[in-house]
Amino acid sequence: xxxxxxxxxxxxxxxxxxxxxxxxxxxxxxxxxxxxxxxxxxxxxxxxxxxxxxxxxxxxxxxxxxxxxxxxxxxxxxxxxxxxxxxxxxxxxxxxxxxxxx
Numbered sequence: 001x002x003x004x005x006x007x008x009x010x011x012x013x014x015x016x017x018x019x020x021x022x023x024x025x026x027x028x029x030x031x032x033x034x035x036x037x038x039x040x041x042x043x044x045x046x047x048x049x050x051x052x053x054x055x056x057x058x059x060x061x062x063x064x065x066x067x068x069x070x071x072x073x074x075x076x077x078x079x080x081x082x083x084x085x086x087x088x089x090x091x092x093x094x095x096x097x098x099x100x101x102x
Contacts (some may be wrong), residue, residue, distance in 0.1 A: 001049045004087055005077040008042035009059055011068035021066060025059040032058070037087055042074070046087050049079070 011021045026043065029036045032055040035046040045052050056075070063071055 001079055001081075002084065003045075003047065003049045003052050003077050003079050004085070004090070005045045005052055005056075005075055006042055007045055007056060007059075008074040009063065010072045010074075011063050011066075012070035012072060014068050021063045021068060024062050024066060028058045028062055029055050035087065044087050 009022065009025050011018050014021065026036065026038060029043065029045060032051055033047070034052060034055060037044040045055070047055075056073070060071055060073070
């Protein structure tokens with residue numbers, strides 16, 4: 001099953017800046033072959049359910065290996081069975097409606 005997820009990984013106990021941990025997680029997602037889109041408060045991920053969740057698990061492992069004693073993660077996700085959909089499709093649909101004045 002395909003899934004589009006929004007992932008926010010927050011290492012705890014590592015200080016104020018967490019960008020190096022997020023960069024490490026981004027590398028994990030990329031190595032898994034997933035389509036991603038980094039944004040200010042997380043990452044959108046598109047791919048096969050099992051691949052996405054295995055990569056999220058690996059993100060936790062890597063961030064812990066980097067010294068984070070604790071991690072808080074928020075995941076939002078959606079699936080469809082009626083038709084294939086990508087992150088770009090979802091954004092384009094809203095942009096089209098904005099152009100049409102809806």
